[in-house]
Amino acid sequence: MNVVLGIDIGGTNTKFGLVNHSGQILDKGSLKTGKYENASALATEIKIRCDAYKYQITGIGIGAPNGNYYSGCIEHAPNLSWKGIVPLKQIFEAQFGVKTVVSNDANAAALGEMQFGVARGMKDFLVVTLGTGLGSGFVANGRIIYGHDGFAGELGHTIYDYEGRLCGCGRKGCLETYVSAGGIVKTVKEILSKHKLSTQLSQHNDLNAYKISEAALAGDEFAIEAFETTAHILAKKLADAVAFSSPEAIILFGGLARSGDLLLKPLQHYFEHYLLNIYKGKIKILLSSLNENDAAILGAASLAWD
Amino acid sequence: MNVVLGIDIGGTNTKFGLVNHSGQILDKGSLKTGKYENASALATEIKIRCDAYKYQITGIGIGAPNGNYYSGCIEHAPNLSWKGIVPLKQIFEAQFGVKTVVSNDANAAALGEMQFGVARGMKDFLVVTLGTGLGSGFVANGRIIYGHDGFAGELGHTIYDYEGRLCGCGRKGCLETYVSAGGIVKTVKEILSKHKLSTQLSQHNDLNAYKISEAALAGDEFAIEAFETTAHILAKKLADAVAFSSPEAIILFGGLARSGDLLLKPLQHYFEHYLLNIYKGKIKILLSSLNENDAAILGAASLAWD
Numbered sequence: 359m360n361v362v363l364g365i366d367i368g369g370t371n372t373k374f375g376l377v378n379h380s381g382q383i384l385d386k387g388s389l390k391t392g393k394y395e396n397a398s399a400l401a402t403e404i405k406i407r408c409d410a411y412k413y414q415i416t417g418i419g420i421g422a423p424n425g426n427y428y429s430g431c432i433e434h435a436p437n438l439s440w441k442g443i444v445p446l447k448q449i450f451e452a453q454f455g456v457k458t459v460v461s462n463d464a465n466a467a468a469l470g471e472m473q474f475g476v477a478r479g480m481k482d483f484l485v486v487t488l489g490t491g492l493g494s495g496f497v498a499n500g501r502i503i504y505g506h507d508g509f510a511g512e513l514g515h516t517i518y519d520y521e522g523r524l525c526g527c528g529r530k531g532c533l534e535t536y537v538s539a540g541g542i543v544k545t546v547k548e549i550l551s552k553h554k555l556s557t558q559l560s561q562h563n564d565l566n567a568y569k570i571s572e573a574a575l576a577g578d579e580f581a582i583e584a585f586e587t588t589a590h591i592l593a594k595k596l597a598d599a600v601a602f603s604s605p606e607a608i609i610l611f612g613g614l615a616r617s618g619d620l621l622l623k624p625l626q627h628y629f630e631h632y633l634l635n636i637y638k639g640k641i642k643i644l645l646s647s648l649n650e651n652d653a654a655i656l657g658a659a660s661l662a663w664d
Numbered sequence: 665m666n667v668v669l670g671i672d673i674g675g676t677n678t679k680f681g682l683v684n685h686s687g688q689i690l691d692k693g694s695l696k697t698g699k700y701e702n703a704s705a706l707a708t709e710i711k712i713r714c715d716a717y718k719y720q721i722t723g724i725g726i727g728a729p730n731g732n733y734y735s736g737c738i739e740h741a742p743n744l745s746w747k748g749i750v751p752l753k754q755i756f757e758a759q760f761g762v763k764t765v766v767s768n769d770a771n772a773a774a775l776g777e778m779q780f781g782v783a784r785g786m787k788d789f790l791v792v793t794l795g796t797g798l799g800s801g802f803v804a805n806g807r808i809i810y811g812h813d814g815f816a817g818e819l820g821h822t823i824y825d826y827e828g829r830l831c832g833c834g835r836k837g838c839l840e841t842y843v844s845a846g847g848i849v850k851t852v853k854e855i856l857s858k859h860k861l862s863t864q865l866s867q868h869n870d871l872n873a874y875k876i877s878e879a880a881l882a883g884d885e886f887a888i889e890a891f892e893t894t895a896h897i898l899a900k901k902l903a904d905a906v907a908f909s910s911p912e913a914i915i916l917f918g919g920l921a922r923s924g925d926l927l928l929k930p931l932q933h934y935f936e937h938y939l940l941n942i943y944k945g946k947i948k949i950l951l952s953s954l955n956e957n958d959a960a961i962l963g964a965a966s967l968a969w970d
Contacts, residue, residue, distance in 0.1 A: 602809075
């Protein structure tokens with residue numbers, strides 16, 4: 359049976375799976391990215407695993423941080439131990455002998471949603487991945503916008519506040535310093551320090567987005583306020599994004615998106631408020647429907663079929 | 665000889681021209697838009713003029729304010745006396761018997777630049793029209809981004825300052841309230857009132873962008889400051905636009921763009937400053953190379969060939 363190999367390379371885990379054209383994952387595995395001193399060693403290990411499965415692999419799609427569609431390389435990914443330019447496409451094509459397509463994880467997610475998720479049948483939409491950072495993949499006229507150099511879709515690095523939080527990119531006030539797993543933690547800390555409060559939340563030394571989400575579900579008003587603030591900021595920048603690309607829908611994907619209505623309800627409210635009149639009431643905000651564990655593999659596999 | 669008819673409908677003038685595939689305008693004319701009580705009357709007049717020219721018209725492209733590519737209609741254009749929904753495509757197809765394509769003037773400008781101007785050979789670029797308002801046309805993968813409903817490309821209605829100037833759209837702080845012919849006039853007035861100054865500029869009751877440009881060229885420091893401020897604001901929002909679409913170039917078109925280095929030099933400086941690292945030094949800001957009088961007709965004609 360002909361299948362493609364979808365690989366999602368992350369800072370911690372690398373997931374891979376053999377996927378048929380209907381989006382079924384026939385076999386899959388997971389490796390610790392940090393165990394492999396370079397991408398060639400990782401490719402060798404994945405080849406050994408795949409050989410055991412006895413499928414005919416006809417193509418490979420890889421989603422990776424800072425993965426560039428045009429060059430086929432990972433370019434200076436801050437969250438990987440492999441530094442500089444990593445020629446991923448070349449390495450996997452040499453190892454497997456089949457065409458390999460590389461992109462970043464947000465573009466892979468967008469293709470995954472178009473092929474197997476809530477964006478089926480859509481030609482103009484936007485996927486926003488809410489994880490450690492904020493990534494985005496824009497689809498217009500049925501195609502991913504890679505841009506001239508493969509680096510389009512950096513919604514997380516549009517500026518929310520020019521005098522705001524310091525970003526890992528060296529600038530101030532990037533959207534992802536507010537709207538991301540780390541961003542919401544900072545927001546909670548700001549709220550608590552502003553009110554000089556000691557609540558259940560402030561007793562966590564290792565506060566994270568998951569704990570904030572749990573606290574909000576349990577009714578903690580400051581955790582709920584943090585989700586409101588996060589939604590408010592995201593709404594403003596999504597309203598700007600709509601003015602560029604007038605999408606049919608915006609699809610939220612990843613960790614923070616799994617907080618569901620906590621984020622979604624205030625986001626939909628503020629989003630409508632900030633939209634230019636001609637867009638009001640027209641644009642859906644949806645949560646990804648892909649199975650959390652498989653979404654990254656399916657997204658990567660979609661690259662091979664695009 | 666086969667030609668297409670390019671029509672640019674503006675609030676004041678409607679220009680039309682018969683254009684061959686090399687971008688030569690073989691004949692052209694201009695009408696006062698306000699003289700025609702509806703679009704049918706305008707179409708009838710243009711038909712009479714074109715019949716006199718004895719060319720075989722194979723298609724029509726029309727650039728119009730709020731012209732929607734999908735519906736073929738002008739939809740609620742604030743600057744035209746024809747109110748509501750005007751079925752332009754239907755009217756011109758009935759009158760001329762050839763396929764008619766409608767879009768807004770910024771998208772027409774983008775196609776004109778791609779076919780005949782400085783964007784020849786580019787597949788990913790952005791045209792910004794700086795006139796009474798601020799329009800934009802995004803091209804990605806060699807195609808205009810119309811979006812799901814035909815209303816993509818409203819860069820002028822992304823928000824620069826949520827507490828800022830009131831916009832005609834009813835919201836506050838839209839980019840075009842700062843960066844446009846009217847925007848720079850407001851900026852000059854703010855500068856003069858802040859400094860409580862009476863200069864040559866403040867003696868103009870009917871100050872306009874052209875007079876500010878003349879004053880700046882003559883060395884007026886407040887006019888120069890207004891161009892600096894305008895460039896600074898535009899640079900911030902263009903840096904955001906780059907993060908969406910990673911274009912090869914940004915092309916400035918229209919009235920304010922004709923002020924040349926007055927706007928361009930500070931814009932290039934601030935633009936580089938605000939760009940995310942991965943884009944720095946890569947993206948050209950260019951002025952339109954199309955002849956000012958013909959650009960709108962060529963842009964509209966490009967719609968018929970797209």
